[in-house]
Amino acid sequence: MSITAVQALLAGERYVCSRALATVNFLALKLGRPLFLEGEAGTGKTEIAKALATALGRRLIRLQCYEGLDAAAAVYEWNFAAQMIAIRAAEAAGGADRDLMKSELFTEEYLIERPLLQAMRPQAGGAPVLLIDEVDRTDEPFEAFLLEALSDFQVTIPELGTIRAPEPPIVILTSNRTREVHDALKRRCLYHWVDYPGFEREIEILQARAPEASETLSREIVAFVQRLRTEDLFKKPGVAETIDWAKCLLALDVLTLSPEVISDTLGAILKYQDDIARLQGMEAKRILDEARKSLEPA
Amino acid sequence: MPEYPDLPLPEDGKLVHNITHFGRALRRAGLPIGPGRVQTAIEAVAAAGFTEKSDFYWVLHACFVNRPEERAIFHQTFRLFWRDPRYMEQMMALLLPALRGVQEEDRAAEAAKRAAEALLADAGMPPVPETPESGDEETRIEIDATATASADERLRTLDFEQMSTEEAAAARRMLGRLSLPVKPLPTRRLRPDSRGRRPDWGRTLRASLRTGGEIAAIARRRPATRWPALVVLCDISGSMAAYSRMVLHFVHAVANRQGQGQNRGWAKVHAFTFGTRLTNITRHLRQRDVDAALAAAGREAQDWQGGTRIGESLHAFNRDWSRRVMAQGAVVLLITDGLDRGAPADLAREMERLRLSARRVVWINPLLRWDGFAPRAQGVRAMLPHVDTLRTGHSVASLEALAEALSDPKDHGEQARLIGMLGAEN
CATH class of the missing domain: 3.40.50.410 (von Willebrand factor, type A domain)
Incomplete structure (x- = not known):
């Protein structure tokens, strides 16, 4: 396997990535290290895990992080209701032997596996792709826990013992940088900042993701969005927004951009009222004109 | 991202040495790089090989960069270093005062104190009075506090702008002892608490096993708290x-x-x-x-x-x-x-x-x-x-x-x- 092969592999899943991103992916696969992707929302961080999993024919296991995420929701939990019923049933049958019950109640039958534990289990097509999404949304205790889990790829369940992954999963962590993730966690990973793509690459991405759009429209859309990103906005539109917007415009049978169409569909690219209010009317026309001008020499 | 143009790579035998050296240069430029990272970088370079020269850049980038702000430093250092490591050394020596900032500050020495006072005086503030020997100061304040409570009270309500330099210094010490209490916020996470309102089935069950399946008491838990920023x-x-x-x-x-x-x-x-x-x-x-x-x-x-x-x-x-x-x-x-x-x-x-x-x-x-x-x-x-x-x-x-x-x-x-x-x- 080589960097070029990784790039081609992802392109096969309609994921157009830069040489730099392909390089870190290659390294993550080759060295078996977790990959830490940071960048603005909508730059394709989550998408790369999905593309990688499909391309390699591996299972994708996703752990969506949120504030207050704990081990019960991330690793495993005992099915207490079922265990209680088992106890009552045993009592009713008259055989409530203590030691026997312990060995019977805490077995895999009563174990509810959550994403991290699932990722340690052997899978049909090989080690799974474990996507730990938006890790910046958890809190520090969970980060510390992840640190432990990701360095050894093993989970200890007191009643069952240690479960070790036969083959370490391919781990991808993403962060929107709403807060700084601790250095100790980052240090164990390969880091990459996912930037907005350049003009040509964004056209490639758009053509891969919304092939129905004509070339002229694609070029106009991308030029407009690229121009929009240089404006002073609270939230700049990501690639995901570009694709969404293109799909919206296609659904409306738009052949070419006009200030009116832009005003009507702004909700697909800008998600904050202050940003939308700014772009209404003359601003949209100005940016469109500038975008058109940038297209001309080409 | 900039694609890195042609760069002459050093001889293979010296590569490990050079990467180590490069890591050291980055560390001096202010990036937090330890031997572990250098080790990873060497492994990574070995794994990626030298199919393309710009890949070398991104391989090292993946191993050494940890934050977006570090990208620019990395880029500059890379450009200088792989052109001529010795040239880099000289450049680093020149750039050091500007880049070393962080470590410098650790020495909260007398000099820094003087700088702070100079800064305050320059800015037209009433100058900070010469700090007396710390032992003296402590005793004097204690006497102040015990003997004249009303003076303390006056100081508490006095406008900062109307304070004499001595009063300002005393007020600063009062502020130093002040705290800003805050209430913790409930989170979605639960922790064991005998007075909590939610049952904890896991603990209840484990406790019941010790008594042969008899549930004596229901263990409880309640939301844990966290502190706001x-x-x-x-x-x-x-x-x-x-x-x-x-x-x-x-x-x-x-x-x-x-x-x-x-x-x-x-x-x-x-x-x-x-x-x-x-x-x-x-x-x-x-x-x-x-x-x-x-x-x-x-x-x-x-x-x-x-x-x-x-x-x-x-x-x-x-x-x-x-x-x-x-x-x-x-x-x-x-x-x-x-x-x-x-x-x-x-x-x-x-x-x-x-x-x-x-x-x-x-x-x-x-x-x-x-x-x-x-x-x-x-x-x-x-x-x-x-x-x-x-x-x-x-x-x-x-x-x-x-x-x-x-x-x-x-x-x-x-x-x-x-x-x-x-x-x-x-």
């Missing part, structure tokens, strides 16, 4: 100088107070100063020595006592920092007199954005101490509707009262009265 935005323009310095002393005390358990206090304290531009001084406030901390902050924030551009500064904060420091529901302490010369509509918009992303916005306006204060200034009018509470902060006592404003969600301070005045005028 505090974001301080402090106006350091000319009209605010006397107050902002005092408030920064107070903020330094709050930032460095590490309680335990129930008294842990603020999870994080982020501090920014603004005048004509916004400066993040969080890192400097972490230094134990208050003089060193303020001196470092002063070096960073170049616009002590310049003009004020509140709207633009808030805009910079909203754009560059709010998502990073306010993600988990921070309380914002905004210290300014609201005298802004920019467009009121812009200021109002930025204030609204600020309030939407914060748990609570507390505005401290020292002008409020004047009985006749009315919201006449455009800036004050623009900001008034977009804060949760408005308080004065001109004396030790008024800063003490802040705790109350922060813990009571219904507290609005002077806001209602002033908004009433706005309404009456229109």
